[in-house]
Amino acid sequence: xxxxxxxxxxxxxxxxxxxxxxxxxxxxxxxxxxxxxxxxxxxxxxxxxxxxxxxxxxx
Numbered sequence: 348x349x350x351x352x353x354x355x356x357x358x359x360x361x362x363x364x365x366x367x368x369x370x371x372x373x374x375x376x377x378x379x380x381x382x383x384x385x386x387x388x389x390x391x392x393x394x395x396x397x398x399x400x401x402x403x404x405x406x
Contacts (some may be wrong), residue, residue: 386393
């Protein structure tokens with residue numbers, strides 16, 4: 348038998364680079380929402396315009 352000196356085929360065991368980048372973008376894009384949500388639960392009025400109700404107008 349003869350042996351080949353060609354490099355072995357590269358096998359990927361995890362997600363590709365594009366998929367990792369998209370995952371990171373998705374996680375980072377949720378940070379502002381989670382920060383505001385945490386502030387609202389804690390009783391802050393950050394991000395709520397002055398004179399408006401967070402639940403909407405009452406009729």
